[in-house]
Amino acid sequence: MPAHEFESDTTTDPLAHERAHLAASRAALRAMREDAQALDIRDVTANWVNAAVLQAQIDERIKSLADLAHTPLFFGRLDYLHVVGAEEAEGAEGEEFYIGRRHVHDAQGDPMVIDWRAPVSQPFYRASRKDPLDVGRRRRFGYTGGDLTAYEDEHLTDPAEAEQTSKLLQAEIERPRVGPMRDIVATIQPEQDEIVRSELGGTVCVQGGPGTGKTAVGLHRVAYLLYAHRERLARTGTLVVGPNQSFLHYIEQVLPALGELEVKQATVEDLVTGQIEVRGTDEAPAAVVKGDARMAEVLRRALRSHVTLPTEPVMVVRGSRRWRVPAYEIEEMVQELLARDMRYGAAHEALPQRIAHAVLVRMEQSGEAPDDRVQNSVARNPAVKAAVKAIWPAVDPAKLVLRLLSDADFLAEHAEGLLSEDERKAILWTKPARSVKTAKWSAADAVLIDEAGDLVSRTHSLGHVVIDEAQDLSPMQYRAVGRRCSTGSATVLGDLAQGTTPWSTQSWEQALHHLGKADALVEELTAGFRVPRDVIAYASRLLPVISPGLTPVESVRESPGSLSVREVASDALDAAVVAACEESLTHEGSIGLIAADARIPALADALTAAGHTYLSPGQETTAESRLTLVPASLAKGLEYDYVVLDEPAAVVDGEPDERTGLRRLYVALTRAVSGLTVLHATPLPEELA
Numbered sequence: 140m141p142a143h144e145f146e147s148d149t150t151t152d153p154l155a156h157e158r159a160h161l162a163a164s165r166a167a168l169r170a171m172r173e174d175a176q177a178l179d180i181r182d183v184t185a186n187w188v189n190a191a192v193l194q195a196q197i198d199e200r201i202k203s204l205a206d207l208a209h210t211p212l213f214f215g216r217l218d219y220l221h222v223v224g225a226e227e228a229e230g231a232e233g234e235e236f237y238i239g240r241r242h243v244h245d246a247q248g249d250p251m252v253i254d255w256r257a258p259v260s261q262p263f264y265r266a267s268r269k270d271p272l273d274v275g276r277r278r279r280f281g282y283t284g285g286d287l288t289a290y291e292d293e294h295l296t297d298p299a300e301a302e303q304t305s306k307l308l309q310a311e312i313e314r315p316r317v318g319p320m321r322d323i324v325a326t327i328q329p330e331q332d333e334i335v336r337s338e339l340g341g342t343v344c345v346q347g348g349p350g351t352g353k354t355a356v357g358l359h360r361v362a363y364l365l366y367a368h369r370e371r372l373a374r375t376g377t378l379v380v381g382p383n384q385s386f387l388h389y390i391e392q393v394l395p396a397l398g399e400l401e402v403k404q405a406t407v408e409d410l411v412t413g414q415i416e417v418r419g420t421d422e423a424p425a426a427v428v429k430g431d432a433r434m435a436e437v438l439r440r441a442l443r444s445h446v447t448l449p450t451e452p453v454m455v456v457r458g459s460r461r462w463r464v465p466a467y468e469i470e471e472m473v474q475e476l477l478a479r480d481m482r483y484g485a486a487h488e489a490l491p492q493r494i495a496h497a498v499l500v501r502m503e504q505s506g507e508a509p510d511d512r513v514q515n516s517v518a519r520n521p522a523v524k525a526a527v528k529a530i531w532p533a534v535d536p537a538k539l540v541l542r543l544l545s546d547a548d549f550l551a552e553h554a555e556g557l558l559s560e561d562e563r564k565a566i567l568w569t570k571p572a573r574s575v576k577t578a579k580w581s582a583a584d585a586v587l588i589d590e591a592g593d594l595v596s597r598t599h600s601l602g603h604v605v606i607d608e609a610q611d612l613s614p615m616q617y618r619a620v621g622r623r624c625s626t627g628s629a630t631v632l633g634d635l636a637q638g639t640t641p642w643s644t645q646s647w648e649q650a651l652h653h654l655g656k657a658d659a660l661v662e663e664l665t666a667g668f669r670v671p672r673d674v675i676a677y678a679s680r681l682l683p684v685i686s687p688g689l690t691p692v693e694s695v696r697e698s699p700g701s702l703s704v705r706e707v708a709s710d711a712l713d714a715a716v717v718a719a720c721e722e723s724l725t726h727e728g729s730i731g732l733i734a735a736d737a738r739i740p741a742l743a744d745a746l747t748a749a750g751h752t753y754l755s756p757g758q759e760t761t762a763e764s765r766l767t768l769v770p771a772s773l774a775k776g777l778e779y780d781y782v783v784l785d786e787p788a789a790v791v792d793g794e795p796d797e798r799t800g801l802r803r804l805y806v807a808l809t810r811a812v813s814g815l816t817v818l819h820a821t822p823l824p825e826e827l828a
Contacts, residue, residue: 157216157280158287160237164212164251168243172204203241203398210396211282213239213252214325215263218276220296223259233275238263240324241398255324256366264332268302271295279325281307312668313696313813319392319759320778323355326668334662335359339368339603342659344631344647348692349678349809350669354776357605357632358390362397364603375602375627379404380620382608385757386776390607407616408582410623411589414537419579423641423795424565429583430613430642432653433557438591440553441543442483445534448473453526455498455517460505462498469494473530484595487531491518494526536591537575540584545571586615589622598622608776609633609650613642617653629656636686637775639803641795667694669778671701674815678808680826685802701814704827709820712786713745719783719816720751720766726813728780729760729767733807735789736770742785743768775806782811788821801826 180193206212219233236253238260243252253260262272274295281289291307294300311326327335334356337343343360347353361379365372379402381387387404394402408417421429428434449469455462472493476486495517502509517523543550550563558566572578580588592598604624606612610633612620620629631654635644644650651659667675672694679691707715716732723730732753734742746753746768754760754767756777769777771790784790784807791800801824808815822828 154287154290157290160251161212161287163245164237164239164243165206167245167251168204168206168212170246171243172201172206175201175204199400202400207396210240211280211285211287211325212241212243213237214280214282216276216278216280217260217263217266217274218278220273220275223273233273236260240322240396254366256363261332261336264327265329266295267329268295279305279307281310309696319388320355320390322359322393322396323352324359324397327356327359328352328666328668330664330666331356331359334664335363337660339364339371339628342629342631342651342654342656344609344633344651344656344659344661345664346634346647346661347632347664348634348636348667348689349675349806350667350694350778350812351664351692352668353632353634353664354390354607355393356664357607357630358393359397360630361402361603361605362394362399365399365402368602372602373401375600377402377603377605378601378623379605380410380607381406382611382775383773385755385773386608388757388759389777407612407619408585411585411619414588414592415575415578415580415585417580417582417585419581419584421581421583422565426581426583426613427642428558428562428566429581429587430615432614432618434587434615435590435618437543437550437554437557438539438587439594441539441549442534442591442594443477444553446473446477446531447529449526449530451526453494453522455520455522457517457520462501464494464497464501468497469526469530472497476531482593482595482597483534485597487527487533490531491523491527494518494523495520534595535575536595537588539591540587541572541575541578543587544568544584583613583615586613586619589619590615593622598625600624600626602627603629605630605632606654607632608637609644610635610638611640611643611775612650613640614644614649614653617644617650618655621653621655625655629654629659631656631659636682636689637802637806638686639772639775639794639799639806641799643799643802663690665690665693667692668696669812670694670809671696671811671813671815673702674811675809677702677704677815677827678805681801681805681808681824684826685798685805701811702817703815704817704823705819707818707820712818712820713741715818716742716783716785717745717749717751719818720746721749723781723783723814723816724766726781728813729765731767731769731774731777731779731782731810732785733769733771733774733782733790733810734785735793736772737793738785738789739768739770769810771803771807774810778810778812780811780813782807782815784808784815784817786819786821787817787823787827788819791824 175197178197180190215238216235217238218235221233223234236259238255239252240255242254244250262274263277266272266274266277277293277295279291280287289307291305308326331352334343334345345353345356361377383406391404449466452466453464453469472490476489495514498517499509499514544566545568547567550567554563601623604620606620606629609631638644647661651657675692675694682689682691720730720732751766752764754764756767756769756773760767787804790804790807794800794803
């Protein structure tokens, strides 16, 4: 399966033919965009609201048809043996389809490029010699700077052709990384494609080690679902949840490159901080307790404690008549609402209507004929409102959490049998805040407020949510995300070995239970396409300690000389790190200098003194600025062509316990795509020695 380089522009050269098709496809895409820009909606809308909505849709359509100069319109071609969808006939000619990131058609509406998500494109990822799926030839294209420069053919039904590894596929996987994360649409593997095309109705959890492409698979699944269920997801919405803003910035261009512009991105903190501002932090023991699922029951008990059974009847005066609803009857209403386990706020709204209905029954029994308007009027009667306020008062979620964290007796009452005395002491504020606005809320507090808010009023559910680096979520955070897809589905992405929070999940079974998706399908990706074999094998020495029983990643990439571990004198460490960065900069691609958070200021000074500018995580690398200084706490999910790792022992020591520290080190060791240099003055952890 040799790759063919472009040599001439003669009509007999297949590559010239393919380049001509590329040019024609680009012209057709421009025409599609011009047609959208030329649409005149002045006479087709009834009012300005419809006009604004339609114009917004047209604007989005125009954006989606942009021709990105360095993003090839198509990356492959399928030559079918027979006409797709037609009955097989002797001598029937097959069809050829160009597979790309979006659909392109000519002026007659005939397809010039087929969207990679279309059913007819699936064999590009799934066809093999054992099962060719009616494909005679699969052609891959190679590009340089946006120009089509090579092609490579596989004749899947030719027994005389030996099976070989695709050089163009390997080159695309190993292409240097400058700028944000790229899509992997040209390199999706069969096991990844199965996850990408799984149905909308089911939740999928993907356990994937470093370099297995789990993040890209999750994002491509969103793109596929939007293609297959666009109308439904346009109504219900989609969301990608990431661990931090640096990570979200790194992945934000993947979906637009695939033509999808409507997917929102957020951190868990973004989702839960609508009512308050996070200005404080928790010590690890407090954060662990606040993130425990038991807190949901503490909150439920505390909220329900506001309900008081009535002891007095309600007397409603209308004109010259008085209508009395006895206390025992109102108590029955309250007990029924409690037994139904309704949202607190919904029950608060239902109770006055129940009381009003009891009054209407008495009116009807006396010969009157009241209607719904009378019932609504009675529900607003001062006596009814006063009774409801006393029996089932409105509760502000933030004030409820404020009281729990400030009032030891209130917390003890509602945490009885759930939290130990030490656990209660861990989460109680030493200096109670005066009000919701003055409190120094932590990220864990915001999740508690969100939980309380859902107990009061149901959280809006989206159609599909992707959760990346999910292993780092606490049970309460899982609940917060799960509320946002309670009637939809989710894609859960993570690696148990990379759990670096004190509350990180121990198993996907536990995580999916807290998410509310216990029946989710769990898939495991073990083939590595990013991290070189030597590097992942070195990092995997930590697995028996940090995540016993987890399957190590088997990298398909062989990069001799990709791993270098060097011991240097402590007084020469900073200079050695700068020299290693300079050495890495002689190669093409991005460079990440990863170090323990406490070491970042010293290394920043060393780089500046040596005349090197550097970026912070989340800032986009360019051809002119390729070096990023990365605190180990922010390295997760990021990747660089070459990584220089400073002082592994300091990375481990920067965490509250050894296991978490070794997991943080595992993350740092697996960020390299082409080469890793480890520099240390302090002895390495014994697992790596």
